[in-house]
Amino acid sequence: MKKLCLILALLWANLGLGQTKVVSTFTVIDYWAQRLTPSSISHKSLIPSGGELHGYQISPADLRLLNGAKRVIGLNPATEPWLADWAKANHREADVIWLNPDPSQLHLHAWLNPNEAKRMVSALSLALTKSFGTPDNESQVLLNELLKEIDSTALTIKTLLKAIPESQRKIIVYHPNLESFAEYFGLQVVATIVDSSVAESADPSLQRYSEILKLIKSQKVRVVAYDEGQSSRIAQQLALDGELPPPIALSFEYLQPPGKEGDTWPSMMILNARRIAEALQK
Numbered sequence: 001m002k003k004l005c006l007i008l009a010l011l012w013a014n015l016g017l018g019q020t021k022v023v024s025t026f027t028v029i030d031y032w033a034q035r036l037t038p039s040s041i042s043h044k045s046l047i048p049s050g051g052e053l054h055g056y057q058i059s060p061a062d063l064r065l066l067n068g069a070k071r072v073i074g075l076n077p078a079t080e081p082w083l084a085d086w087a088k089a090n091h092r093e094a095d096v097i098w099l100n101p102d103p104s105q106l107h108l109h110a111w112l113n114p115n116e117a118k119r120m121v122s123a124l125s126l127a128l129t130k131s132f133g134t135p136d137n138e139s140q141v142l143l144n145e146l147l148k149e150i151d152s153t154a155l156t157i158k159t160l161l162k163a164i165p166e167s168q169r170k171i172i173v174y175h176p177n178l179e180s181f182a183e184y185f186g187l188q189v190v191a192t193i194v195d196s197s198v199a200e201s202a203d204p205s206l207q208r209y210s211e212i213l214k215l216i217k218s219q220k221v222r223v224v225a226y227d228e229g230q231s232s233r234i235a236q237q238l239a240l241d242g243e244l245p246p247p248i249a250l251s252f253e254y255l256q257p258p259g260k261e262g263d264t265w266p267s268m269m270i271l272n273a274r275r276i277a278e279a280l281q282k
């Protein structure tokens, strides 16, 4: 009996049963990984819904999840340095799939730009197909569905913004996360309240605050936004001092929990675009 138990335990370990096969660093990538793999391949996001890449620190439970994964998907060693460190320390570099080779400011939040999204899911599909030996035609069907979904999301958002003249599409956001979205959809991010995408909770200096206030007036900015779940205090004050309507909450950093609006990539994108469009139209 003891021997049988031991054999079963070894088999369990060898097959990797009970372990998550594809671990993604955050919910947006996990959504794509799940869409691109057959349902038999288990998947999980390391950072759960509500958590952000910025300031994340690896926990012992997360370490176990990483160690047990067959493949780990991240954006870029600049956005997830802890993953690059883990891969190096454990000689797992070959098992990490990086989706976004360009770490410039414009592309730090590359998942918000439909062209970048399509590029990333195409690369991801190729890497996952190779990793799990999924038949090519099966992978192609899954990829095509996802590419179509991205195109139709982009079209819906363009329609939402259509009525707003380009000269009025001016917005101030809390941290530098909207550039790649703005570039694609023709919005203008006039300023960000904080400079760094790492220290999200830091307040701007008094000098920066008055510079932003001046920009609101000289550029005729129409909307101030803050990151949902983070403090809205500075944004509220700016809107008040700039004689604008109250700031809007945007949530581009993660997907909502299942069942809530914003729980998929298209629904997250459209939810935020609708908030922006409504605020710009006021």
Ligand SMILES: [Zn+2]
Residues within 6 Å of the ligand: 054, 109, 175, 176, 177, 197, 253
């Ligand atoms: Zn961000």
